[in-house]
Amino acid sequence: xxxxxxxxxxxxxxxxxxxxxxxxxxxxxxxALGAVVIGGGSSAPAQSFDSNPLAGxxxxxxxxxxxxxxxxAYERSGQRDKADLIWKIAREPKALWLGRFTRPNFHVxxxxxxxxxxxxxxxxxxxxxxAQSTGCGPHYMGGGxxxxxxxxxxxxxxxxxxxxxxxVIAFEPDSLGTIxxxxxxxxxxxxxxxxxxxDQLSRNPNATIYIEAGASDWESASRTAKLLRMVGxxxxxGFMLNxxxxxxxxxxxxxxxEISRLTGGKHFIINTAENGRxxxxxxxxxxxxxxVWCNPPRRxxxxxxxxxxxxxxxxxxxxxxxxxxxxxxxxxxxxxxxPRAISYAKYATTWEGPPKGTKNGFFR
Numbered sequence: 001x002x003x004x005x006x007x008x009x010x011x012x013x014x015x016x017x018x019x020x021x022x023x024x025x026x027x028x029x030x031x032a033l034g035a036v037v038i039g040g041g042s043s044a045p046a047q048s049f050d051s052n053p054l055a056g057x058x059x060x061x062x063x064x065x066x067x068x069x070x071x072x073a074y075e076r077s078g079q080r081d082k083a084d085l086i087w088k089i090a091r092e093p094k095a096l097w098l099g100r101f102t103r104p105n106f107h108v109x110x111x112x113x114x115x116x117x118x119x120x121x122x123x124x125x126x127x128x129x130x131a132q133s134t135g136c137g138p139h140y141m142g143g144g145x146x147x148x149x150x151x152x153x154x155x156x157x158x159x160x161x162x163x164x165x166x167x168v169i170a171f172e173p174d175s176l177g178t179i180x181x182x183x184x185x186x187x188x189x190x191x192x193x194x195x196x197x198x199d200q201l202s203r204n205p206n207a208t209i210y211i212e213a214g215a216s217d218w219e220s221a222s223r224t225a226k227l228l229r230m231v232g233x234x235x236x237x238g239f240m241l242n243x244x245x246x247x248x249x250x251x252x253x254x255x256x257x258e259i260s261r262l263t264g265g266k267h268f269i270i271n272t273a274e275n276g277r278x279x280x281x282x283x284x285x286x287x288x289x290x291x292v293w294c295n296p297p298r299r300x301x302x303x304x305x306x307x308x309x310x311x312x313x314x315x316x317x318x319x320x321x322x323x324x325x326x327x328x329x330x331x332x333x334x335x336x337x338x339p340r341a342i343s344y345a346k347y348a349t350t351w352e353g354p355p356k357g358t359k360n361g362f363f364r
Contacts, residue, residue: 052267053208053237054168054316055307059093060117060124066336067094067324085345086324086338093305094273094319095127095170098158110161118165127170127243127320128201130154131193136181144186148193155197159204166206170269170320171198171236173243176227177214191230198232209236210269210315215245216255217279217291225262238266243320245271245291246279246299250353253311260313270309272302273319276349277361294329295340300347300361310352 062068067090074083096113103109117124130151133142143150175194179187194211201207211233213224228239239259241252249270256268277300280292301323307316324341326332347361357363 052307052312052315054269057168057307058122059168059305059318060096060113060120060122061091061093062096062113062116064116065090065094067341070336070338070341082342085342088301088345088348089323089341092319093122093125094322095125097127097129097322099129099132100154106157107161110158114162114165114167123166123168125168125170125318125320127173128158128197129173130158131172131175131190131197133174133178133181136178137183139183140181141186142182142190145189148189151193152196155200159200162201162204162207164204164206167204167208168318169201169207169209170240170243170271170318171201171209171211173212173320175212176224176231177212177218179227191227194231198235202232202235210238210240211236212243213239213241213256213259213268215242215247216251217245217247217281217289221255221258222262225259228259228263228266233263233266238268238315239263240269240271240318240320242271242275245293246275246277246296248275248278248351248353249303249317250310253309253314257311257313265313267313267315269316269318269320270314271320272305272317273321273323274299274302274344276300276302276344276351277347278351278354280360295327298347298361299344300349301344302348303350303352 067086071083071086071090074080074086098110113124113126131142133140135142172194175190179190182190198209198211201209211228211231213228233239239256241256242249249272252270256270260266260268277298280296282290282292284290303317305316305318309315309317323344324336324338326335326337326340328334349361354361355363
């Protein structure tokens with residue numbers, strides 16, 4: 001009916017004897033244009049820019065995770081206090097990390113996770129960590145061209161393993177924030193490598209992808225937005241914040257909104273796995289702020305994963321990181337570490353910002 005009204009509007013003043021033919025041609029043209037808009041010229045399912053692709057999604061809870069097994073072990077041994085604390089972690093959907101450590105039988109291991117989620121009627125969240133910077137300095141080459149080639153092959157293999165199944169991808173934590181850790185001659189190569197990964201994974205029409213964008217207490221929004229545009233944020237849903245940091249959710253929302261304005265209105269997610277007590281910032285004698293990023297003491301789990309967020313541009317609060325894992329800066333293997341998990345569960349909150357009267361996440 002709306003199309004007919006529009007045709008009548010367009011044909012005002014046309015002689016009556018010619019009206020039928022003109023209206024018929026215009027109506028056919030509008031119908032054709034409507035088909036293009038609706039179909040988009042693609043077999044991929046249409047997705048509204050403003051609709052939240054994560055809304056209503058049940059995320060996969062891995063019952064083979066270290067936190068789940070730890071909870072069961074405490075239950076069996078009668079350590080109920082510890083079991084109750086670990087349950088805060090075990091029960092929540094957490095990102096499943098994929099990287100060079102996903103071996104051997106890479107394809108089999110990826111498919112096992114996807115198939116388990118499908119059987120459960122849920123959607124897995126994957127944190128992809130392959131282009132990892134393991135050094136920092138004016139001569140750091142990041143493995144050079146040979147490592148770039150291996151990483152491109154890995155992205156291709158991952159894309160094949162994912163197929164067209166429904167997944168959520170948190171792409172390459174810390175990758176943009178460590179670009180300057182590479183030798184100047186290697187920085188453009190690193191950006192091209194990340195763009196290649198985005199190209200490969202974004203071909204899956206059922207993958208919702210968020211590219212690493214640092215944190216509100218890291219680099220400026222303008223610099224981050226520029227790098228996001230260079231690696232192809234236009235091809236994906238948006239970006240993620242706070243993946244490896246502890247800054248408050250509210251601070252990341254404001255930071256993310258600024259980045260969004262500079263990237264064409266892209267939506268974003270915030271990692272809340274470990275920011276329930278916020279960050280620890282110290283002031284240096286020269287006035288600069290130092291962020292304590294290596295295992296700051298007495299941090300807590302943040303808001304549980306949800307799509308009920310404080311701003312419509314934030315698609316979800318997700319646990320992109322893995323609460324309870326030791327950090328390499330602790331001089332421990334990056335693996336499940338029960339004392340760390342218990343500490344995070346003990347100090348868990350749902351605070352999105354610092355309550356009045358607190359410092360470093362605690363009331364004075």
